Amino acid sequence: MPQEVTTHIDPELCNGCGLCLRVCPSQTISLVNGKARVTGDSSLNCGHCAAVCPEGAVTVGSLDPEQSRFDTFSLEQIWLPFGDYDLAGLVRLMASRRSCRNYKDRPVPREMLSDLVKIGLSAPSGTNSQLWSFTVLSSRERVMAMASEVGRVIRDFNRLSEKAWLRGLLRLVGKPELDDYYREYHQSVSRALDEWDNQGVDRLFHGASAAILVGSLPGASCPAEDALLASGQMLLAAQAMGLGTCLVGYAVEVLKRQPALARQLGARPGEKIHAVIALGWPNEKYRRITGRRAPVLRWA
Ligand SMILES: Cc1cc2nc3c(=O)[nH]c(=O)nc-3n(C[C@H](O)[C@H](O)[C@H](O)COP(=O)(O)O)c2cc1C
Ligand code: SF4
Missing domain, CATH: 3.40.109.10 (NADH Oxidase)
Incomplete structure (x- = not known):
């Protein structure tokens, strides 16, 4: 997916080290007379060049610095080196x-x-x-509105799956999904809908x-x-x-x-x-980490 080049390099600041060329995945930049210059006609606009430049000579216009500024915490805008984390x-x-x-x-x-x-x-x-x-x-309120729309569709589908003749017919023509749904989910979904209707429980x-x-x-x-x-x-x-x-x-x-x-x-x-x-905000608390089942793992 070629993208418009929005990279800008300040020739006054560029020291010609070539680091930006090395990390650029779209060959957007070349060294010309000892300075980095935008010579490609497409760019991923990933920002590797701006992130790697020791002189701060590169800007990528399509990147929005606002998206790296947060309201609830402050982010040090300095790259964390490989392995430098707990x-x-x-x-x-x-x-x-x-x-x-x-x-x-x-x-x-x-x-x-x-x-x-x-x-x-x-x-x-x-x-x-x-x-x-x-x-x-x-x-x-917005979540509840969404839940009731989703619930309505699930209710209709659950009712549809109660039609044994339809499940049988679909299975006969090679479409077993409705029958599979009925066997696996119908009962638990009915129960959840019941709880929603009678006790207001949001499953x-x-x-x-x-x-x-x-x-x-x-x-x-x-x-x-x-x-x-x-x-x-x-x-x-x-x-x-x-x-x-x-x-x-x-x-x-x-x-x-x-x-x-x-x-x-x-x-x-x-x-x-x-x-x-x-x-x-969670209304539950745990005491320990329980882990997972062993996965399918192969060393090829
Ligand atoms: C794609 C996906 C869909 C899920 N859908 C539901 C859901 O509809 N309702 C629900 O209570 N949990 C849902 N879960 C949560 C899983 O049940 C849960 O991740 C799994 O049991 C492992 O537990 P953990 O997330 O606490 O580690 C979903 C998880 C995934 C990955
Ligand atoms: S990384 Fe910076 S200093 Fe090095 S060549 Fe590219 S633009 Fe110039």
């Missing part, structure tokens, strides 16, 4: 993140939500397209007071991967901020099948939602 602390943070399904009835400040989105932007994206979107539901968003929908815009080379990588950064950062999170796969499935629901929230045509993150 690995055990990082892994502890990762292993301590648990899907949170109990939240306090307390709003999440807008600044925290806005910082979380900016943190999501630190993720890599295919061809550096950064064609992701973030839709922030910033109050419990979808678990009472979260905010949610962020992470999507992709048309043209992204790796839309789902980009959105999910951004989501991963946000889940960890939320944990560090003291917020609990839970991915809501049901909502993603519904939004995939009913793009009109996402459009009601302002999504553009062709925009797709890949992750829905419920978040809020």
Whole structure:
């Protein structure tokens, strides 16, 4: 995905070291008469050149410094060298993140939500397209409105799956999905809908007071991967901020099948939602890290 070149090099500052050429993935820069010069006609606009330059001679116009400034903490704008971090602390943070399904009835400040989105932007994206979107539901009321729309679609689908003749027919023509759904989910979904109707229990968003929908815009080379990588950064950062999170796969499935629901929230045509993150102040506490099952692991 070729992109317009927005790199600028100040020849007065450039010392000709060539470091920017070495890290540039799109061969945008060459050394001409001992100075770096923009000679390519496309650029990933990744900012490697500006990050590596010892003289501060490079700027990349398409990068927005505002996206690296945060409201709830201050970020030292200096690159952290390889290995220069508390690995055990990082892994502890990762292993301590648990899907949170109990939240306090307390709003999440807008600044925290806005910082979380900016943190999501630190993720890599295919061809550096950064064609992701973030839709922030910033109050419990907005989350509830989304939950009831999603719940309505799930209720209809659950009812449809009760038709034994339809499940049988679809299985006969090689489409077993409805029957599989019925066997695996129908009972638990019925129970959850019942609890929602009779006790107001929110089994979808678990009472979260905010949610962020992470999507992709048309043209992204790796839309789902980009959105999910951004989501991963946000889940960890939320944990560090003291917020609990839970991915809501049901909502993603519904939004995939009913793009009109996402459009009601302002999504553009062709925009797709890949992750829905419920978040809020956790009303649960753990004592220890429990680990995972052994994975399929091979050394080839
Ligand atoms: C793609 C995806 C979809 C998920 N959807 C839901 C969901 O709809 N509701 C829910 O309570 N948890 C959901 N989860 C959370 C998983 O159940 C959870 O990650 C898993 O049980 C491991 O627990 P942990 O996140 O606490 O480590 C989802 C997780 C992923 C990765
Ligand atoms: S890294 Fe900076 S100083 Fe070195 S060649 Fe590139 S622009 Fe010039």
